[in-house]
Amino acid sequence: xxxxxxxxxxxxxxxxxxxxxxxxxxxxxxxxxxxxxxxxxxxxxxxxxxxxxxxxxxxxxxxxxxxxxxxxxxxxxxxxxxxxxxxxxxxxxxxxxxxxxxxxxxxxxxxxxxxxxxxxxxxxxxxxxxxxxxxxxxxxxxxxxxxxxxxxxxxxxxxxxxx
Numbered sequence: 445x446x447x448x449x450x451x452x453x454x455x456x457x458x459x460x461x462x463x464x465x466x467x468x469x470x471x472x473x474x475x476x477x478x479x480x481x482x483x484x485x486x487x488x489x490x491x492x493x494x495x496x497x498x499x500x501x502x503x504x505x506x507x508x509x510x511x512x513x514x515x516x517x518x519x520x521x522x523x524x525x526x527x528x529x530x531x532x533x534x535x536x537x538x539x540x541x542x543x544x545x546x547x548x549x550x551x552x553x554x555x556x557x558x559x560x561x562x563x564x565x566x567x568x569x570x571x572x573x574x575x576x577x578x579x580x581x582x583x584x585x586x587x588x589x590x591x592x593x594x595x596x597x598x599x600x601x602x603x604x605x606x607x
Contacts, residue, residue, distance in 0.1 A: 458573040471567050480563035486511055486542075487549045487558045500546065500595045508542030509535075529574070537574065540584065541565055543591050550598055 462470075474480055486507055494503035512535035518526040526534065545558050574580075 458575070460571055460573060462571055464571075467567065467571070470570060471563060474563040474566045474570075475559060478563065479566040480559040482511070482514075483545070483555060483558040483562050487545055488555050491546060491549055495550075500550070500599065504542045504546040505539065507546065508539035511542060512538035533574065533576065540587070544587070547591055547594055551594070 470478075490507055490510070491503060494506055497503075498506065515526065515534065515538070516531065518524050519531050521527075541562070545561060548561060549555070549558050
């Protein structure tokens with residue numbers, strides 16, 4: 445899953461020009477104040493509630509949509525870095541990450557892993573320009589297939605446990 449995130453995030457191989465020496469400091473900051481903490485709400489509260497009522501696909505679409513819309517005000521703050529990135533691409537990215545993190549949470553039941561993964565995703569976005577190109581599309585398709593297979597396996601395991 446981490447390899448897929450890296451391929452997805454570095455699809456352009458174009459750096460944003462942020463100093464690599466600051467990477468460890470930015471990562472720590474991102475865990476606590478730059479996105480990682482959002483997982484307390486997304487995977488810690490919302491995902492488990494939705495999983496009780498909806499299918500894996502539906503709950504991840506709902507979480508990803510709310511997550512994307514949650515960030516919409518950032519496009520209206522003058523000078524905010526999100527303004528340089530089209531909102532629709534960001535929204536698609538949150539949907540993608542919602543499935544990644546939803547599966548990670550479903551497989552591990554660890555909110556900590558989700559927090560670190562979310563912070564790492566934001567770190568990659570800080571250092572690399574995200575672009576839709578062939579690398580992006582292939583990575584997305586590969587992950588979609590992986591998600592379908594993993595989700596079906598987990599659903600079957602849960603059905604067996606109920607018997």
